[in-house]
Amino acid sequence: MLAGEEKQLIETELTRIKAAKGFRHIRSQRPIDSTHVAIEGKPYLVMNSNNYLGLTDCLHVQESAIQAIHQYGTGAGGARLTSGNNPLYEELEAALADFKGTEAALVFNTGYMANVGIISSLIGKEGYIFSDALNHASIIDGCRLSRGTTRVFAHKDMGQLERLLEEVPVEVPKLIVSDGVFSMDGDLAPVSDICDLAGKYNALVMIDDAHATGVIAGGRGTAHAFNCQKRVDLQVGTLSKALASEGGFVATSQKFRDYLVNKARSFIFSTALSPATIGAALGALIELKEHPEVQKRLVRNQVFMEKLLHNRGIACQTESPIFPILVGSNERALQLADYMYDRGILLSAIRPPTVPEGQSRLRLTVTAAHTEEELAQVADVLSEGLQAFSSKKEV
Ligand SMILES: Cc1ncc(COP(=O)(O)O)c(C=O)c1O
Known part of the structure; x- marks a missing residue:
């Protein structure tokens, strides 16, 4: 396309967006x-x-960030696989796994990057993703990036989810993915029913607790609210909301963590978070546990x-x-x-x-x-x- 035509298209689209308010x-x-x-x-x-917890101006959280800068400087200087971890990363991941009741956790640079990296690395061409119609944009983008087939079920419609699962052979890789708390509606996913269907049809379960971490079930999230912490394979969360910092994470098994470290491109090909960011998140998690x-x-x-x-x-x-x-x-x-x-x-x-x-x-x-x-x-x-x-x- 010619540059002039492109500019015209942009102009037209902006005019359309403005007219539609x-x-x-x-x-x-x-x-x-x-x-x-x-x-x-x-x-x-x-x-x-x-x-949600108002921790951005909590003195303990701020001090934890400042101390991290004094100890480890302002920038990470490289991706974790190439330049290594500072000890705060390990401390934070151990604290997240403990809080979520899983074997391991892996921090990504944002919740968006966690969703995109996890979904696209877990589901390849032959696989299927079953996604709630009201899932967050980062889940939708993860589905688009994976080369698998995405089937969208109506919001929390377990009948439709089951019908869609029935259509796919048992041996084909499958992932059911849902927000835990729906970000624009505030309602909870039927996590227990999702896990039941996943068990019946041999699918993995991924729950995005971006708005549930620090908020639901004492802050442990929706998997805990439904007593499903051992049945949800991947509990995603962000450090950017209730935890008053920035970044995303997944609490999961050691095997999934190893896989994601080796396969999730949004993890591999991006510079690690700054020490201040990790320090703040760790401070917030400690604050939540202690208070x-x-x-x-x-x-x-x-x-x-x-x-x-x-x-x-x-x-x-x-x-x-x-x-x-x-x-x-x-x-x-x-x-x-x-x-x-x-x-x-x-x-x-x-x-x-x-x-x-x-x-x-x-x-x-x-x-x-x-x-x-x-x-x-x-x-x-x-x-x-x-x-x-x-x-x-x-x-
Ligand atoms: C449900 C959900 N998942 C993921 C994200 C992305 O998290 P982050 O802001 O840390 O990229 C958000 C919001 O931003 C969200 O609402």
């Missing part, structure tokens, strides 16, 4: 603490963060927010600190997010392709660090905003 931009903001930021000098309450009351505070705030919304007649179903406030169109989601913003509250308008067409929403997340007064204020303003817009006709 789907255009996104990155806002500049200055963090004040784990639940407040300043934008152009004005403070805002953060209700759109995955910093379980932090996770309990998160659950209390979740239950409190559920009550607040219910009492104001706001329909919202969740099983986690993620509250999807469904509004329908992109325009309405943007209007409501602007309404909240004008009143000092940050909420993100989530639109396609992140969610299906017609299901645009505000995604509200509570954290352990929010106060009850703050949550009550959010519920009040949200209720006013929803009332204001429900009485207006959409244009």
Whole structure:
């Protein structure tokens, strides 16, 4: 294609995205603490963060990161297989395996890279992946990168999953993959039923607990919530959300870990995380283990927010600190997010392709660090905003 034609195509696509109210931009903001930021000098309450335990401004976590820099410098200098591990990596992986109840764990540079690397290395041309329709984009991209066949089952539809599994011969490699907590809906995967089907049809199970680690079942995740920690072959998680740092990981058997170290391209061909990043994640994990009351505070705030919304007649179903406030169109989601913003509250308008067409929403997340007064204020303003817009006709 000629360069001129390419530019025209880009122009046309940007115009289309803008017309559909789907255009996104990155806002500049200055963090004040784990639940407040300043934008152009004005403070805002953060209700759109995955910093579920509020540990980004925990002094122990910060000190752990700073100490890591003093001990090992600011950058890793190379990929782990070529330049080696600093001892913090080994400490973190041992702590993650212990926390998740597995033999071993392997840290990747992001949760995205964990999903892409694991799926694409486990399933080759002859294999099949069975993926929930609402799985995260990184799982979808992992399926695309693997050269296997992907079968998508309707959200949590175990009947359809079984019918799809039945169609594939027993001896063919199979992987069932699902978010543990669905990132835009806040509901939990039926992990136990998935494991039952995996056992019946000889499939591996991979659960992405990006939003469950530090959050569900004392922070151990959905495999633990369903007492399936020995039945889920690969428990994926991130260090970037409740663990207040950056990176992804998988808790699994030693054999799978060895395989991934040798085969997962997103692990092999990328420079290791900085010591500060590993230090922060390790500090957060220690904080979570030594102070379980932090996770309990998160659950209390979740239950409190559920009550607040219910009492104001706001329909919202969740099983986690993620509250999807469904509004329908992109325009309405943007209007409501602007309404909240004008009143000092940050909420993100989530639109396609992140969610299906017609299901645009505000995604509200509570954290352990929010106060009850703050949550009550959010519920009040949200209720006013929803009332204001429900009485207006959409244009
Ligand atoms: C379910 C899920 N998996 C994976 C990821 C990717 O994790 P990371 O941000 O660490 O790349 C995310 C979010 O970003 C997510 O919501």
